[in-house]
Every structure is written in structure tokens, then in C-alpha cells.
Amino acid sequence: MTDDHTHVLDFFTPRAAGWDSRFPDDGPAYAAAAGLLGLRPGDAVLDAGCGTGRALPALRAVVGPRGTVLGADLTPAMLEAAVRAGRAGSGTLIRADVARLPLRDGALDAVFGAGLISHLARPEADTAELARVVRPGGVLALFHPIGRAALAARHGRAVTDDDLRAEPRLRALLAGSGWRLDSYTDEDDRFLALAVRQP
Secondary structure: OOHHHHHHHHHHHHHOOOHHHHOOOOHHHHHHHHOOOOOOOOOEEEEEOOOOOOOHHHHHHHHOOOOEEEEEEOOHHHHHHHHHOOHHHHOEEEEOOOOOOOOOOOOEEEEEEEOOHHHOOOHHHHHHHHHHOEEEEEEEEEEEOOOHHHHHHHOOOOOOOOOOOOHHHHHHHHHOOOEEEEEEEEEOOEEEEEEEEOO
């Protein structure tokens, strides 16, 4: 296990059991974001760093019963919380590092990542790995149910330009790893960056 894994596990393991109760009103925001991915019935989508699986029901609703929904997370306690919450019925849960996904090249139509970007150990390499498993023209959605300013205030910090989610930094990061940033929304009640997998 790498130091990066230890950091992620140390952060999320003790928080897993109470995670959903800390953010009880996020469901509609997840559903709205899932609806903007452009997915169709039968498509395949990965929730990368799925945590307690809050996005899985919304993603299942979009791709339908014949679609494929995967939820990957590094933290066993988060996956266990997803099962306890009844979300395993909406998708297949796998313990996996987003830096090394057990998926073939181009297997997916989209990747959804809620709160993911700030936990990537090697952001360019990790977003390149996400690009590897998505077909050309597929979509990456980087989402958070509140915007950068609201999130910074929650943590007692100021918003800074060196934040990976700042538009110029994110655009450059994604361009260097196989994506083109297509739309960028940073409002009090939503952060959503949509990128398209380049050929």
C-alpha cells in the first residue's frame, strides 16, 4: 500500500458510517448532475471514488436496466456503507484505485467523479487513467454538490487560484490527460465540470 492510499484510507474510513448523515440533502443535486452526462439507456458508466454510492441510483435511472453502472472506491468502509444504504442494487461495487482501474480500454461511455479531484494523488496520471477506460467522445463529469467558494467556507479556507478545480488549472490538467473541458459551472449550490474524451 502506498502512502497515498494510506492517506485516503485514514481520511475516509472513520467517516464512512456517518457520511450520508452529514450531507442528507444532496440527492437531488446528484440526480441533476447525472442527467447532464448525456447518457442513454444501455450505456456504461463508472462512479469513480463512489464513496457510499450516492450517485449510483441516479446513474442507474439514466442508463436503465440494460446499462452498466460501476462504483469503484479504495476504502472498504465506504463500500460497506453503500451496501448498508441499499445502493449495491443500483450498480456493481468494486474495490479499486482510480489510478489502476480493472477495466479494458474504452469500456465506458462516461465517468462520474463526485468530490474526486481533490483526492487524486497524481491528478494528471489519474485523469489519464480515467480517459483510458472511456471511449473517444465519452464524458467525464467532475461534480460537487456545492461550489468552490461554499466548500472553502465550510473548511474555513479562502478560494485560491491554485485549487485544481479553478477553471484555468482544471482545463490545463484535463487537456494534458486526454480530455477537453466542455462546460464549467461553479455556483454556490453546484460544481460541475464536463469534459469530453479526445480521440
